[in-house]
Each structure stands twice: as structure tokens, then as C-alpha cells.
Amino acid sequence: MGISIKEIPDTSIFDLRLSRRGVRLNKMCAALCAAAERDAFKRDEEAFMARFSLTEEEKNLIRRRDFKGLIDAGTNIYALLKIGSATGNSLYRMGAQMRGESYEEFLKTRNISGAV
């Protein structure tokens, strides 16, 4: 066994095992760094996901916009931001969902919530 990092509660540590698990999702997300690909995703999400050979389980996470589930399935947080962009979900909206809060509830926990 290699040297893995001790777990931290409520925290995902993106290591090589997680990266392997998320290989299809992260490849798909990386493609979204081009305007034409974002348009293709928006036009036909199902076809786009099929092109990257996502499993049925992975497709369901995207269909449900289950951001915590996507992180657990190995999507890197910075890759996830590109799905957020393509689906109209800002980082803070995705974060609120991961915390189990509404967007408005989440904003109330911030020091200066106007800096968005």
C-alpha cells in the first residue's frame, strides 16, 4: 500500500483512487472548457453523456444535479464547476446543496454576502 492521507470529516480528498473512479466524469467536464462543447451539452445532455461513456449511475447524478454525489463519484471540484457553468449552477449554489442548505440560508452564513 502507498501512503494515503488520513480522512478528514465532511471533506473529500481528491487522490489517485478517486481520480481513477472519476475518470469518465472528469474527461467530460474538461471538454466543457470549449464553447461549442457547452452548446452541445445544453442541446442534448443525454447524447453528450453517452459520448463520454458515463455509466448509468453517473448519468443519474448529472440528471439529478446531485453535486455531492458527483464529488463522491470522483468528479474533481474544479471539473464540477464546469458542469455548474453549463447547467446554470454557480459554485455557491452547488455549495449550498452540498451543505444541505438553501442558497438563501447559505448566504446568511457568510461574512459579506455581496462579494459574489
Added chain:
Amino acid sequence: MAKVVAGIGLSHVPSVGPAFDRGKQQDPAWKPLFDAYVPVRAWLQKLAADVAIVVYNDHVAQFTFDRYPTFALGIADRYPIADEGFGTRALPVVPGDAELSIHLCERLIAAEFDLTVCQEMGVEHGFLVPMNLCFPHTGADWPVRSVPLQVNVVQHPLPSARRCYRLGQALRQAVESYPADLKVVVMGTGGMSHQLQGRRFGYMNEKFDQWFLDQLEADPENLAQLSHHRIMEEAGAEAVELIMWLTMRGALSPKARRVHRHYYAPMTTGMGLITFEEQD
């Protein structure tokens, strides 16, 4: 001979980019951050640097996990603006200094830092936000040439904080052996405390951040002993970017004096700023 004249540690929060582009410098929620850079830019203007070496991380825009370098250095004359999933920002292409870059690669690899060498690389917010704040572009150009130095702070295992510090020390030697008469500023970017996933999304720790700033100034050699685990536990998983500040600090001499220091944490990231100047 070239010399390192200053070092800057600063956060590269992505939302600063659009705030900058939309002219939100006077917006009450953003003003404290942007105001902190007014004296920094005046100071930099006086220093009249030729080159900025920017130690940063890409966020799955140019470097994807199919092939992922631990340390990657650009050796191009120009670095285009990358689309990181939100569209390409309307910024001029960043001028590089290929000759200096090649020299740095030769020296650093000889010093056993086995870099990935990039003939082509676009730059995104990790690189651009620090440039917007310190060396803002003027119309079609930027006031300095740049050398992008990309570090893996995303896919564990990461290089240790100490390795990053040692890289900074080697970087200083490499700069000082370059024959042209250049003034170089080294920027260490990212952090401070933040976590962007899991139930702990939005976690910040100002106490840790202030301690980090204290130690970065007073005892960087000791700070470089920090483990990734401790940074992530105390300051959030994405705070581990802070190891890149140690590369900047390693590139400074023991005589460097701290000039500016600022901290602002409005939303989900402790945005820190610290500058150091070498003494003649």
C-alpha cells in the same frame, strides 16, 4: 545579472476576475480587497520589474488528469487566455520570456527539480487574478513579461510544502545566474483557508490564516514543515494551495523585508496578501 527584487503571496479567488472585468472596484463588498492593492501597485511601479514568475495552479482548464504534471514551467513567448468553462475573458495575450524560461528549466532540472516543460499553455484564473491585481493590463498589453510555473495542488499525492520551498530556493539561484539585467518578482498564489466541497463547503479559519502570514514572514523554514493533512484539516481541503506561497518565500533572501499585509474573507475564501522586498 538578473535578480529577485520582491515576492508576493496572494489568493487567486476566481470571482475576482469577473469583479475586476465589470469594474466592481468601488462596490462596497469588493472595495476592501481592491483597495489593498492600490499601494501594492504603486510600490511595484517603483520597483519597475521586468518579469513576474507566477507560481500557480491550473483548475482543470489546461491540465487534465489524463496526464498531470507535478511541476510544469512555460517556455513560450506568449500565453493565451484559457477558457475554463465560463467563456474566455477579454484580456490581452500574456507576453512570456522564452529565453529566461529556458534558462530556468536548464538550471532547475540540473538542480534535480524534474519539471514538465510546456511550449504551449493557456493561463486561467489561478494565474490571471494575481496579474489583474498586481500588474493590470493596459489595453492591448501587460506591463511585465511572465513565466508561469504550475504546481499540482489538486490531485494527491502533491509535492510537500518543503519541496515547494526548496523549489523557490533553486528558482532564486536560477534567476541569479541569468546574464541579462532583469528585475524579477516572484508571486506565490492560491489559498488561504477554503473548502469548496462536502458538507464543510465554505469553511474558513482566519486564525490559521493569520498564523500562516506571521510564520511566512518570521520563520518560513519551519512553516515548510507543515503537512498537507494539517493544512487541509485546519484550513479546508483547497487551502493546500498555500504550499505555493512557500515557493515564493523560498525565492527570497533572509534579508527580504515584509512591506504589505492584508486579509479579507467575505464569502468562502480567506483572501490574503503579503509582500516582501529585497534590500540592497
